[in-house]
Amino acid sequence: MSFAQSPAELWTRANQAYTDGNYAEAAADYSAIIDAAPVITRAYAPVYYNLGNAHFKQGELSQAILAYERCLRLKPTDKNAKYNLEFAQTQIIDNIADTQVFFLREWVTTLRNMLPLRIWMWSSIILFSLTLICLLLFAFAHSIGVRKAGFYLSIIFIICSAIGFANAASLNHRDSVRAEAIITRGIVNAKASPDRSGTELFTLHEGTKVTIHEVLGGYANIEVGNYNGWIPVNTLERI
């Protein structure tokens, strides 16, 4: 069954299985493509997207959300993945959207997530170079108009470059820390301390996205909305 097959063959077979309604087979094949990949690049975003669909069709909500999130990590502009993620999130029980996030912060996060890390980074580098060119023009141009233009453009370019750099740094931090995770168990109670006897603080359900702050002895300190507690590590999976 699982003899070596090229990713493209697996892809075709998985899509056929999905079309036939064999969601479990499809999911297994999509997973095989990902497992075989030497490095996960932007090209793999559709695989995650399709894997998410296959999981969703089997009712495996948390796995579906995980796959959509991973797809959007690779390709933040994927509209279908966004739509399906939102759709899957309407099916989860916890309503975390209630918690108030400062609107500016939300904008910044949205802006950051609009483009992938590389694009932010390269735009920052190019804009930085443009800034330098403009500064040289400002310093040495004979014409006063060119010098003025150089001055203002260099200010605009350096601000854009800084924004690009900050977004790239933020995305890089997110990807290296992998602090965001999805609850994979149906119901899990968060405790006040990382042990069995801890006071139970609140209940989380499958599919909810949480932020991991710390992992200690099989328990993870998580934050979701305004809540903070400890839940067993095996009840969640990092994005």
Next chain:
Amino acid sequence: MRRLTYILIAVCLFPLLGVGMLRADDVQFRAQAPAQVIVGRPFQLSYTVNQRGKDLRAPEFTDFDYIAGPYTSQSSSTSFVNGKRTSSFQMTFTYTLMAQKDGTFTLPPATINIGGELYTSNGVKITVLPEDQPQQSNSGSAQTGGAGQTAQRSNSGSGQTSQSGPEQGNIFVRTLISKTKVYEQEAVLLSYKVYVAGVDLKQFTNNTTLPDFTSFLQQKIDLSDVQLELENYNGRNYQTATIYSTLLYPQKSGDIQIEPASFEAVLLVPNQARSRSIFDDFFNSYTTATRTLRAPGATIHVTPLPAGKPASYAGGVGKFTMDAKISNTDVKANEAITLTLTIRGAGNMKLLKTPGVEWPEGFEQYDPKVTNNFKTSTGGMSGTRTIEYLAIPRAAGEYTLPAVQFGYFDTEKGKYEVLSTPEYTLHIARGAGDQGASAQPAGVSYVNKEDIRELGSDIRYISAANFVPAGENEVLRVPFGSWQMIALYGCPLALALGLFVIFRKRIRENADIIGVRKRQANSVARKRLKTAKKLLAEQSKEKFFEEIERASLQYLSDRLSIPTADLNKETITSTLRGKSIDDQLIERTNRVLSDAAFARYAPAMGIKPDELYAQTEQLINDLEDCKL
């Protein structure tokens, strides 16, 4: 006559000795005999069968003297109840026997032939008590062995006698305690037993004083069927009966005193007057007398339960076992799971706390249903408590139901024991109405707008585009924060800085040429003037004027940073005006320049060389003082 009374009582209260249900459904063939008899007193052994039988074969009466029998008697009755006819038939074979020596003997079963089939009766166990010891002032009132009982009681308690000896006879109440040294919560059987010999006890009045058992939890034992027994006590045979019996569960430790109790008995006392006639003798006359019987108090030593109670201690003291049964470990979500715990044993069953079951998260649990099946007997309380825990898993997954622990104090071992159920692994599959996405692929509606009627909503379809598992462009894949990335910022920066430095230097150099010329303008002009003076001394006028013109022009070019090509009267005038030099000086400058030119190209004008030299020197000196 008294004897007759005893017999009547005995017959009336004759308890049935273990009914032997024999082979056939209907045939009942049983042996009956008093449980206790006294040596040298005849007693009756009877075999009763409910169908006509013949050829009764009684066992060998080895330990008993055979006196008479078997006497056969029959009785039958027919009754109609609500039109339903019931008839019964009974055939009794009676032997009269007498015990030879004291001890406990068992009569083997007898057999009988009913309709060609042989039936066997039950065996009979008979305890033979010794004869009354000759006691002072005790005439040893005769008693026929008519009292029966069901079970031999083994009260080890030491009861002090509180005698109230009436005429010839003896009646007293003993306090019997099953144990005097117990643990907290361990049951103690306390019973009051009346001993009667040689007097007629008619009844007890309601005037009874019982201790108030304040430090105990009390569980009364039902004595609705009073049982009479024969008992040999202090060498005398007594008719005994338990008149009050209770289980006591000590609620505190220490020596607990039980106060004495008192009972009021009504005795039948024969009239002492001598009989006047034969009829008096025949119809014996009695009067009643009440007597207060005092049962002594007692002390119970209650040992506190030792320290180190397990966390799961449920208050039990005694001996228990626990069984657990789970209805199912593989269910779908929203299907109930029942865990049934059965606690079996003897002890303070009523005070047991229900052990808690820690259902995993996501299980909806209900109050446990407790079913008690307790029996209170003289041995204490025993039975089973069945606890059913119902829980409904609401979410799919694999869960562990931890072991349920039940801790109790084992009075036999004198230490705490913990019973534990096994740990169960529960596999909950996704159910039909499970939360989250349903198993059905489509039709989860969550939006119902007014304007557009949505029939359903679902996720978007998979991407079917060709998949090329491309790696990322190696050049573009610069890791964030790597040296390559720093270089990508650093190189343009370094380049820009380099360019900046180069441009800057060039400008500075340009700026310096002009500056040097400016600074050196005076000395260059003076040098030329010196040369001119020399030429004047040599009388070469033409060269003198040329030198003067050059010196002044060179000076102005250097001093005003005007390239030589652009140097003419107009530019000089405008530049000097721009530097706000006063008109007189400008006029002088122009005049010197034009004089020099005239003198050079039109020597006939008659310009005096000495005068021109002095004017030029003066002009240069004046311009040197100006800020240009």
